[in-house]
Amino acid sequence: MSNSFFQKDIVSVRDFDKQKFETVFQATDKIIGMNQNERREIVRGKTLGYLFFEPSTRTRLSFEAAMASIGGTSLGIADASSSSAKKGESLADTVKIMSLYSDVLVLRHQLDGSSRFAAEISEKPLINAGSGTEEHPTQAILDLYTIRKEKKKIDGLKVGIVGDLKYGRTVYSLLYALSNYNVDVKLISPPSLKIRADSTYEIRKKLQYTETSDLEENLDDLDVIYVTRIQKERFADIEEYVKVRGSYKIGPELVNKIKDDAIIMHPLPRLDEISPEIDSTKQAKYFKQAQYGKDTRAALLALILNENGI
Amino acid sequence: MSSIQTIPMSESDLIVRRIKNGTVIDHIESGKGLKVLNALGIDGRDGNVITIALNVPSSKVAKKDIIKVENKFLQDTDTNKLALIAPKATVNIIQDYKLVEKRRVALPNQIERIFRCSNPDCITNSDEEIQPIMDVVDKTGLVLRCRYCTRTLDVNELKYY
Numbered sequence: 108m109s110n111s112f113f114q115k116d117i118v119s120v121r122d123f124d125k126q127k128f129e130t131v132f133q134a135t136d137k138i139i140g141m142n143q144n145e146r147r148e149i150v151r152g153k154t155l156g157y158l159f160f161e162p163s164t165r166t167r168l169s170f171e172a173a174m175a176s177i178g179g180t181s182l183g184i185a186d187a188s189s190s191s192a193k194k195g196e197s198l199a200d201t202v203k204i205m206s207l208y209s210d211v212l213v214l215r216h217q218l219d220g221s222s223r224f225a226a227e228i229s230e231k232p233l234i235n236a237g238s239g240t241e242e243h244p245t246q247a248i249l250d251l252y253t254i255r256k257e258k259k260k261i262d263g264l265k266v267g268i269v270g271d272l273k274y275g276r277t278v279y280s281l282l283y284a285l286s287n288y289n290v291d292v293k294l295i296s297p298p299s300l301k302i303r304a305d306s307t308y309e310i311r312k313k314l315q316y317t318e319t320s321d322l323e324e325n326l327d328d329l330d331v332i333y334v335t336r337i338q339k340e341r342f343a344d345i346e347e348y349v350k351v352r353g354s355y356k357i358g359p360e361l362v363n364k365i366k367d368d369a370i371i372m373h374p375l376p377r378l379d380e381i382s383p384e385i386d387s388t389k390q391a392k393y394f395k396q397a398q399y400g401k402d403t404r405a406a407l408l409a410l411i412l413n414e415n416g417i
Numbered sequence: 418m419s420s421i422q423t424i425p426m427s428e429s430d431l432i433v434r435r436i437k438n439g440t441v442i443d444h445i446e447s448g449k450g451l452k453v454l455n456a457l458g459i460d461g462r463d464g465n466v467i468t469i470a471l472n473v474p475s476s477k478v479a480k481k482d483i484i485k486v487e488n489k490f491l492q493d494t495d496t497n498k499l500a501l502i503a504p505k506a507t508v509n510i511i512q513d514y515k516l517v518e519k520r521r522v523a524l525p526n527q528i529e530r531i532f533r534c535s536n537p538d539c540i541t542n543s544d545e546e547i548q549p550i551m552d553v554v555d556k557t558g559l560v561l562r563c564r565y566c567t568r569t570l571d572v573n574e575l576k577y578y
Binding site: 119197198199216217218220223224239240242303304305306308 | 544562
């Protein structure tokens with residue numbers, strides 16, 4: 108029987124349930140446990156094609172590194188201004204061409220719904236690596252894996268999500284993912300950056316969450332503190348950005364107020380919302396999180412490209 | 418010399434003639450008739466007679482619009498697209514001048530090509546060749562969600578495609 112990920116698109120984390128997450132987590136653990144020679148046989152001869160219409164460091168590099176680690180190769184467009192998109196080629200045509208040259212596609216695009224549309228066009232499975240302010244499903248998968256790995260469980264935890272909750276696509280994917288678990292969520296943001304009501308219809312009944320703008324008062328009982336950057340590039344009015352930039356800064360003083368075994372996560376890149384001074388604290392897990400990003404993406408690619416899984 | 422014969426006719430007979438075979442969409446809210454035509458993709462290119470009456474006096478409501486499409490029997494999959502535009506419309510199927518089926522419009526599971534997604538950053542509002550599709554996720558609460566950007570939409574603010 109083929110595994111349920113084989114040749115399937117990963118467009119939204121809303122298509123996942125607990126069992127699917129567990130399948131990816133177990134595949135990730137298995138890949139981490141393999142020796143290099145074993146790992147490099149997993150997708151030998153397969154090619155990943157990436158199309159990045161928005162800047163990226165971690166996501167693109169981690170996909171490339173993940174593919175290489177399991178024996179595949181990557182090709183693609185890291186900057187849309189160097190592609191025919193600059194000449195006015197449609198996304199549909201660009202995706203169609205890339206799907207002829209590769210076995211799996213990875214797309215990042217500035218428009219909401221772009222991945223769902225591209226997946227309809229692509230002849231090969233497509234992975235959403237960020238679609239506007241809508242979703243970033245592989246980030247949510249690695250976020251959950253980080254929590255599971257570092258806290259040894261997900262159910263029963265208190266999770267605080269801090270920063271730009273209105274425009275942060277990682278936030279929505281994380282909330283959709285967490286709605287499969289029994290967790291207590293605190294959403295901490297400036298009032299103008301609260302989560303969008305039009306993107307939370309399904310999770311309102313499934314997920315227990317409260318909203319606040321006060322960070323300090325809400326830190327002490329959290330098990331997971333997930334910090335996000337306030338994204339200048341998403342604001343139509345720069346004045347609105349100026350009003351909220353630097354709203355939250357986690358430095359040594361605040362770290363002293365959190366639980367000893369709490370973990371601090373961030374999808375990165377960061378600006379000033381997490382001070383480099385706390386990078387060496389035991390609670391700081393954001394670089395480990397980025398490492399898990401490569402491992403979970405390798406697992407996902409392995410499952411998509413191998414009928415029998417790994 | 419023959420005398421002139423007077424045939425009694427009702428007011429609505431004078432406005433829109435009876436049809437032998439086809440579909441009559443009645444009780445369309447006044448002013449929505451042309452939008453209904455657009456939503457159904459009826460443009461007369463198939464050569465069939467289409468009669469449109471706007472602002473017809475009505476006993477139930479002050480005014481209504483009526484559309485008669487001859488030689489075409491619209492299915493409920495077509496006319497249910499009207500549930501958001503003309504929720505009180507009735508669809509009458511006529512065969513040989515007789516009413517053979519009368520039905521109300523009902524919300525379908527998805528609405529294609531009628532409304533624009535209200536999210537300006539949705540791919541359906543870009544230059545790509547893509548038509549908007551809205552999934553009806555709650556028929557009772559009237560909750561629509563864009564198939565692509567997945568945002569729920571305020572039905573009162575929807576703009577026509």
